Each structure stands twice: as structure tokens, then as C-alpha cells.
Amino acid sequence: MLTVALSKGRLLKDFIKFIDSNGNSKWAEALNKRERKLQIQVENVRFILVKGNDVPTYVEQGIADIGITGSDVLDEKDKLNVNNLVDLPFGFCHFAVASKPDVTEYNKIATTYVKTTKAYFKNKGQDVSIIPLSGSVELAAVVNMVDAIVDIVQTGTTLKSNGLVEKESIGDINAKLITNKHAFFSKSNVIESFIEEIGVSINAI
């Protein structure tokens, strides 16, 4: 049995679209029909549906042999003991510094991505204070709680709708396929055939 941890939100939709486009209708159909189930088994593959941020934990703990999560999630983890194996061709977005148009100095920054933000401004030699938030981060800049935010930007719609502009792009983000370190060796054949079946070429590893 191969266990695959999937995040439940937009990345699940992207994953289903991706595997469906590669002819994997059996998995796509089962995942689309899951309703509120958090575990779906299709022949010898068990999918477990978790919060995006928890995918690496289920893989590191050995519950899942494979995980599909965003590179932003992986960048926020300290000392994650998994194989960061393959880039996947979906989940594209990027990290950005954004603020009101007239703001030019950033002393206070709100973000969900504290580690990424700290590393970015440290690298620039800029001392900032960081206010961690769990979501709707743009609001912190709108109500002047902070000078700027660091958040994910995909289409730019949320920034534009809230009168904010992207000031600096920090780095690109995409979905990644990670594996449990032990399973990578003990289940290498089934892991390789799963990667091929979802439509990613093995020599991408």
C-alpha cells in the first residue's frame, strides 16, 4: 500500500486536474467523490486529505510515503527530515512584499510566512519587526497596522481589490512532491511508478 498525503484546498483541485489531464481518471474520480472523507483508497493507493501545512508532518512521521504540498510550506519548516523530490507543474504563485502605493519605508511587516520574511529582510540587511497573522494578511496594511506585508500573490486580485501594490517579488512558488526518507528506499519501485503514473517523468528526479 502506498499512502499519499494531499492538502485539501486549492492544491487538491490542481492535483485532480493534473492527474485527470494525464488520464488518471480512477484517482481523480475517487477524489472528486470524496465528500467529507479524509481517507480514500483506490486499489493499492491510499490518499489522506490534510491541511496544507501538515502534509510534511504526515510524511516525516512515516504515515504518508509521499506528500504533495507547496514550496512555501516547505520553506517555512525548520529541519524537515523528508526528501524534497520533484517539482510539480501546478500551484504556481510567488511571494511578494506589498504595501499601499505611497509607503516607501518598511519597519513593521505582517505575514503568515515568518521564516521566509525574516530571511528575506536579513539578506537585505534591513531590520524589520514582524507581526505574524494566520490569514487575510492584506487587511493589516489596509488598516495601517503595518507598513507592508509579505504574502502569496497569484493573480494580484486581492492586492488590487484592497488598494495595495506589489513592491518586491521575493521568489516563485510551486507544488512539490516530497517523500518519507525511509519509504524512498523501502518503497522505491511503487513510489517511482506513482510518480510516472501521475505524469511526472522520473528523470525529473
Ligand SMILES: Nc1ncnc2c1ncn2[C@@H]1O[C@H](COP(=O)(O)OP(=O)(O)OP(=O)(O)O)[C@@H](O)[C@H]1O
Ligand atoms: N493564491 C494562493 N493563495 C495561497 N496559496 C496558493 C495560492 N496559489 C497557489 N497557492 C499554493 O497553494 C497552497 C495552498 O493550497 P492548499 O490546498 O494547501 O490550501 P488552501 O487552498 O490555501 O486552503 P486552506 O484554507 O485549506 O489552506 C499554498 O501553499 C501555495 O503553495
Ligand SMILES: O=P(O)(O)OC[C@H]1O[C@H](OP(=O)(O)OP(=O)(O)O)[C@H](O)[C@@H]1O
Ligand atoms: O493574487 P491572488 O490571486 O489574489 O491570490 C493571493 C491571495 O490568495 C491567498 O488568499 P486566501 O484567501 O486563499 O488565503 P488567506 O486566508 O491566507 O488569505 C493569499 O493569502 C492571498 O491573499
